[in-house]
Structure formats: structure tokens, C-alpha cells
Amino acid sequence: MNFTLKIWRQKNRTDEGRFVEYTVKDISPDASLLEMLDVLNNDIVRKGEDPVAFDHDCREGICGSCGLVIDGRSHGPNRGIATCELRMRSFRDGNTIVVEPWRAKAFPIIKDLVVDRSAFERIMQAGGYVSTKTGGVPDANAIPIPKPVAEEAMDAAACIGCGACVAACPNGSAMLFVSAKVSQLALLPQGQVERTERVQRMVARMDAEGFGNCSNNYACEAECPKKISVEHIARLNREFIRAKVAG
Amino acid sequence: MKSLVKFFQSSVGKKIAMSLSGLFLCTFLIVHVSINLLLFVNDGGAMYNEYSAFMSSNVIIRTIEIVLFLGIVIHMISGVWVWLKNRASRPIGYDTYKLSDNAPLSSRTPMLTTSAALVGFFLVSHLITFWIPTRFGAEHKLPYVMVSEAFSDPTLGIFYIIAVAFLGFHLKHGFQASFQTLGLKTKRYLWLIQSLAVIFWLLIPLAFAAMPAYFLWFR
Numbered sequence: 001m002n003f004t005l006k007i008w009r010q011k012n013r014t015d016e017g018r019f020v021e022y023t024v025k026d027i028s029p030d031a032s033l034l035e036m037l038d039v040l041n042n043d044i045v046r047k048g049e050d051p052v053a054f055d056h057d058c059r060e061g062i063c064g065s066c067g068l069v070i071d072g073r074s075h076g077p078n079r080g081i082a083t084c085e086l087r088m089r090s091f092r093d094g095n096t097i098v099v100e101p102w103r104a105k106a107f108p109i110i111k112d113l114v115v116d117r118s119a120f121e122r123i124m125q126a127g128g129y130v131s132t133k134t135g136g137v138p139d140a141n142a143i144p145i146p147k148p149v150a151e152e153a154m155d156a157a158a159c160i161g162c163g164a165c166v167a168a169c170p171n172g173s174a175m176l177f178v179s180a181k182v183s184q185l186a187l188l189p190q191g192q193v194e195r196t197e198r199v200q201r202m203v204a205r206m207d208a209e210g211f212g213n214c215s216n217n218y219a220c221e222a223e224c225p226k227k228i229s230v231e232h233i234a235r236l237n238r239e240f241i242r243a244k245v246a247g
Numbered sequence: 248m249k250s251l252v253k254f255f256q257s258s259v260g261k262k263i264a265m266s267l268s269g270l271f272l273c274t275f276l277i278v279h280v281s282i283n284l285l286l287f288v289n290d291g292g293a294m295y296n297e298y299s300a301f302m303s304s305n306v307i308i309r310t311i312e313i314v315l316f317l318g319i320v321i322h323m324i325s326g327v328w329v330w331l332k333n334r335a336s337r338p339i340g341y342d343t344y345k346l347s348d349n350a351p352l353s354s355r356t357p358m359l360t361t362s363a364a365l366v367g368f369f370l371v372s373h374l375i376t377f378w379i380p381t382r383f384g385a386e387h388k389l390p391y392v393m394v395s396e397a398f399s400d401p402t403l404g405i406f407y408i409i410a411v412a413f414l415g416f417h418l419k420h421g422f423q424a425s426f427q428t429l430g431l432k433t434k435r436y437l438w439l440i441q442s443l444a445v446i447f448w449l450l451i452p453l454a455f456a457a458m459p460a461y462f463l464w465f466r
Contacts, residue, residue, distance in 0.1 A: 006342070008342075019342065069341060069343075069344075071343055072341060072343035072344045072345035072348075073345050073348060073349075098343040100341055100342060100343070103339055103341055104336060104337055105335065105336050106336070168346075170333070170337075170350075170355065170356055171332075171333035171336055171356070172333070172336035173333075173336070175258075203257055203259055204257065207257055210335070211336055212258075212332055212333040212335075212336030213258045213261060213262060213332055213333055214258070214262065215329070215356060216354060216420070216423075216427050216428065217346075217350035217354035217355060217420075218349070218350060218354070219346055219350045222348070222349035222350075223349060230427070231434065233427065234427050234430045234432045234433060235430065236259070236430075237262075237427070237429065237430035238429075238430025238431075239430075240257075241263065241429070244254050
């Protein structure tokens with residue numbers, strides 16, 4: 001398959017950046033989008049130019065490192081997958097593909113398609129943890145958790161923190177990410193110790209980082225590679241109200 | 248007080264203020280449309296005039312009216328505040344952005360702001376045309392006469408119909424969204440919220456639109 005690529009190139013944080021067009025030829029339909037970028041970078045390096053910088057690690061949809069806006073959609077046109085899982089057969093041969101970085105004030109561009117997502121880490125540091133006793137590993141069955149609750153907490157825990165929700169949201173809101181983390185811990189007995197403080201601290205950090213407000217259009221849920229439900233956002237709101245009333 | 252200010256300064260708090268004020272304004276719509284439906288009673292407007300007089304003179308109603316204005320102000324301020332913060336959160340936009348693949352038309356920001364602006368403009372003109380003369384006018388025509396004259400004017404009548412259509416559009420998103428913001432939208436109550444939403448985004452605007460339509464085309 002042959003493609004024309006329109007890729008965002010930006011030297012560093014302060015550079016203005018611009019789109020550059022490239023052509024790639026003889027790409028396997030089974031290649032992932034990242035592998036296609038690898039092929040492109042080989043060509044660029046052979047020419048003695050600077051390769052396109054993009055984030056990646058596990059390349060099997062579990063680490064949350066990769067993340068590109070492809071033809072106007074976070075992680076590309078297919079639902080429930082990360083960029084690394086996107087195969088080139090999802091595109092028409094000969095098409096132009098627009099590849100952009102996540103765009104949000106809270107995710108400044110470091111280089112080309114790589115953005116600084118440390119805002120997510122700071123939100124986690126603000127409250128995305130539980131208090132545990134040090135020592136031996138406790139028995140897994142010591143704390144009974146009803147199956148439906150465990151399932152729901154697990155669904156929330158599936159969030160890989162890639163930032164697709166922020167990228168897809170017209171307001172650059174991080175509510176789906178924060179709600180998944182708050183929800184996961186609020187549902188489980190282990191998360192009860194910091195329950196009241198956690199939601200307040202994480203929301204305060206989210207606001208301080210410059211993410212927008214949720215306007216309930218649920219583009220985040222549609223683009224999430226782990227299909228995190230916006231029901232968790234409702235739970236986050238509930239937790240926030242509860243914390244303010246209880247606290 | 249300090250914690251309350253902090254609450255409403257947060258992103259979630261602002262949305263809660265917007266939801267609560269929005270839902271309060273929705274309850275007002277029920278009262279308003281119920282009284283307006285009296286226009287269709289075939290008594291030359293006697294019952295409508297009587298209820299209008301009651302609404303302008305009753306102490307309780309006039310007190311609630313102040314709360315209502317406060318609700319409008321809170322809804323507007325929180326809306327503008329949220330909108331400004333959201334604009335600032337993505338200073339550089341995308342070259343290609345296909346939100347349309349993921350979000351219903353009524354939930355998208357340009358539609359929300361346009362419908363909000365039009366409903367706001369309509370509200371002001373509506374207050375000038377009907378509310379101010381009946382409340383503060385030394386001598387004014389009977390409410391039924393005012394309404395039938397205004398709605399018989401095609402410009403005013405059609406403007407009214409367009410405005411309530413936008414109100415319906417605004418509520419198509421707003422009503423159910425407020426339950427999400429208040430944390431009440433769960434799988435268990437989704438059917439109830441969606442059913443109630445139809446009353447607000449479809450039935451009430453249709454009832455409002457029926458009034459100018461009646462005076463313009465069916466009387």
C-alpha cells in the first residue's frame with residue numbers, strides 16, 4: 001500500500017511547528033501505523049535528516065505510551081484500540097493520512113508528535129494511590145469484594161493513561177482519566193482510607209494543570225482505547241459532592 | 248463560606264452550579280407552559296388573564312421570581328466561565344478534527360453557545376415585550392390581547408418559534424447532561440432520565456411553539 005502522510009513536525013517546545021508531507025511506498029496492509037512510521041523514519045535517516053519523533057513502548061496496546069491524532073481521531077478511525085494496534089488495512093490505498101500530536105494546553109509538545117503527559121502523573125501523585133501496610137503480601141481472599149464491584153473497578157483500572165480522552169475532548173478535559181482513577185479506588189475497600197481527600201486533591205490538580213471542563217459530549221468514551229465508560233465521570237462527580245458534604 | 252467558594256471555583260463545582268440552576272429553570276418552564284396552555288381555552292382569554300393577574304400580584308410568586316432571575320444569572324455566569332476555561336485549554340487546534348464522529352450535534356460547544364446566546368436574546372426581548380409592561384406598566388392591555396397581537400405578527404411569531412426550537416435543542420443536551428454532572432446518571436435510572444428529557448426538549452418547546460402557530464395560522 002502507498003500513502004501520503006501529512007505529519008506535524010516541531011523541533012522543540014518553543015518551535016512554531018508545521019506540517020510536512022511525506023510519501024511511503026510498499027507498506028504491508030498488516031503493518032501497524034507505528035511500523036509504517038518506522039519505515040518512513042528509515043527513509044528519512046538514510047537521507048541524513050531528523051526522523052519523526054513519536055512515543056511508543058509495548059506496541060501491544062497496554063502501556064499507553066503511543067498516542068496520535070490520525071485523520072482527526074485519537075488513535076485513528078477504529079474504536080477500542082491504541083495507535084500501535086491500528087493496522088494500515090484500515091486505510092484506503094493511496095490516501096493522505098494526517099498525523100498530529102495530542103493537542104492540549106496541559107500536554108505541551110516536546111518534539112514532533114511527542115507530548116509531555118507528566119500532568120497525568122502529577123494528578124496521580126495528588127491522590128491516585130492507596131495506603132498499605134508494609135510487610136508480607138496479604139492473603140488475596142482476606143478482603144471480600146463482591147464480583148460486580150470487582151468487575152466495575154477492573155473496568156476503570158483498564159485505563160492506560162494514554163491521554164486519548166483529553167485529545168478527543170473539544171475542551172481538552174481530563175475527566176475520563178481522573179474519573180477512571182477515582183472510580184477504581186472508590187469502589188474498592190482498599191481505597192476507602194483516602195476516599196474523601198483523593199477526589200478533591202485529584203480534581204484540584206486537574207484544574208491546576210489547565211485541563212478543560214467536561215461538557216458531557218462523551219467524545220472521550222468513543223475514543224478511549226480501553227472503552228472506559230463515562231459512567232465513571234458520573235461517579236467522580238458523585239464522589240466530589242460526597243467529599244464536599246462529608247469533608 | 249470559603250469552602251463553598253472553593254467548591255464552585257473547581258471544574259466540577261462550576262458544572263454543578265450550571266446543572267442545578269439549569270434544572271431549576273426547567274421547573275419554571277413547566278409552570279410557564281401550563282399557564283400559557285390556557286390560551287387555548289375557548290373563553291376569549293378570560294382564564295388566561297385571570298392567571299396572569301395572579302402571577303403578577305401574588306407575593307409568593309413574586310418572591311420566587313427573584314430566585315428565578317438569580318437562577319438565570321448563575322446559569323449564565325457558570326456557562327460563560329466554563330466556556331472561557333474550555334477555550335483556553337486547547338490554544339492550538341487540530342488541522343483535522345472529527346468530533347462529529349463521536350459526539351451528538353446538540354452536545355457540541357458551538358451549538359450550545361449559539362442556542363444559549365439565542366435563548367438569552369429571546370429572553371431579554373420576551374421580558375421587554377410581555378413581562379415589563381404587565382409588571383411595571385401603569386396601564387397595559389389585557390395579557391390575552393397582548394399575546395394575541397404579538398403572535399399575530401408574523402415576524403414576532405416566527406422569531407418565537409425559532410427561539411423555542413433552539414431552547415429545545417439546548418435542553419436536548421442540557422437536561423440529561425445535568426444529571427450526569429450531579430452524578431445521578433447511572434444505568435439504573437437512564438431510562439427515567441431519557442424519558443423525562445423528552446418532555447423538556449420536545450413536548451414543552453412544541454407546546455410553546457403551538458401558541459404563535461395557533462394565532463398565526465389556525466385562528
